[in-house]
Amino acid sequence: MTEKNNKPAPWRMRSTLLMTVSLLFPSTPVHAAEHLTLLTWEEYLSEAVIERWQAETGVEIRQIYFDSGDKRDEVLAKPGHQIDLALTELISASRFGARELLEPLDDKQLPALRHVSQRWRDSCGRYGVPYLWGTLGIAYRADRLDRVPRSWKDLLQPARADEPHIIMMEDHEDILASPLILQNRSINTSDNNELKAAFELLMAQASAVLTYEYVITSLRSQRYLDQADMALAYSGDQQVLNEVEGVEGEPWRYVVPEEGTLLWVDCLSIPTSTGQKALAYRFLEYLNQPEIAALNAADLGVATPNAAARALLPEEIREDSTIYPPEAVLERSQVYQMRPLEGTQTRRRIISALINAHDAR
Structure with missing residues (x-):
């Protein structure tokens, strides 16, 4: 295991990445007349990424937290849940998709997925976009x-x-x-x-x-x-x-x-009941921009499936075996x-x- 006391932790390394993203996406005032509701784990989306999105689009991100897959599934199974995006995984996404409760995702609306290999795409199936692993x-x-x-x-x-x-x-x-x-x-x-x-x-x-x-x-x-x-x-x-x-x-x-x-892979899915489908696609595309995906992964200290994003990460993160385990661990x-x-x-x-x-x- 990598000892972390002798080097800065990943969430402290985000300043360089944040500066890069700030140059690419100049800030604009936030007008949160619209919002997207995300069903997810607690502390699982970078605050810097949220702030950048809200400044760029004026769309507020509202988060509802679950602390187990079962609790997540209970929410998604209820009619009228008003969730626009949900964190899922292959089994739950496939089952809810088969019940027509999740959208089969349209790759044409997500060109940034070219940075995500088929290995990770297969880990989420038709109804999910790879998020973190x-x-x-x-x-x-x-x-x-x-x-x-x-x-x-x-x-x-x-x-x-x-x-x-x-x-x-x-x-x-x-x-x-x-x-x-x-x-x-x-x-x-x-x-x-x-x-x-x-x-x-x-x-x-x-x-x-x-x-x-x-x-x-x-x-x-x-x-x-x-x-x-x-x-x-x-x-x-x-x-x-x-x-x-x-x-x-x-x-x-x-x-x-x-x-x-x-070895887990978390995915993001769009419920069929959302009234914000176009906006949900826009947010998924935003999260898969390499600079944004790198900022999110660095801030959370979790591995990204986005190859272009991983290349942007500081060496200390890319070589941290608790985040990116060696091949011997992956084989087991x-x-x-x-x-x-x-x-x-x-x-x-x-x-x-x-x-x-x-x-x-």
Whole structure:
């Protein structure tokens, strides 16, 4: 893992990129008569990018946050949700698209997608534009642990098994990825015995779990600040956690366990119900301009699928293995694939039972 104490963090490197973008797009006054509503994770769109867009177009970006894929899906499934753009991934985008709740995207309206390779395009399918990508791993407090976690076992079978100090997440897909990988199973399995074994591993871990709320949401609300020292997290989360905690030395670090991990790709989709379709396309095209995509990725400390944008990033970011993992890590990574709906329903029942059992303690 790259040590981050000896160099500036990515979000502190945005000034050069911001200056470049400012020269390319002169500021104009904001008149927010129009707006786009974006359904997304918290802290997942650069404020500088938003300000640049609003100054250029006069269109306000309003964000509604979710803290799990299940919560996102609940919103998108409701009639009249008034979402103009939504953060999705391949499985959810394909299912909502098949129900005609998401637009099949028109490449002719998105010429900047020429900077995004087919590998990433395929990871979002017909109904999504690649936005950011990364890994699933362990965020940890380097100042509170005696040693760096190297294995999923460190998270799932912790030495302090009866002391609550770990934060997991409610997402029915991602929480199951780690026990499945540790047990040398596919993250896409629909085999009930394999899912049961993963569930049993999570149940055995539960006495060490503080909460199943997404770690950024939990710590931003000032809960468990003094107790949490490990969390199931996404690459880039450690940077937000260090901002949230506001302590010196950037104690939150991130590691991809040696057994391998989930390689995730987040996409942006347009609901068919939006009344702002043309404006939504314009915003997607804006986000894929190399200078804007580079600014966004640098500010968030997350990997961009935009090749032209990556070339604009400072060397410190391009060589940061927590953001752009080496090929050896990618070779051990798995990606989500479409599976029978029954498999997804089983996963949701597993997580519901896990959380109910934890809450009943």
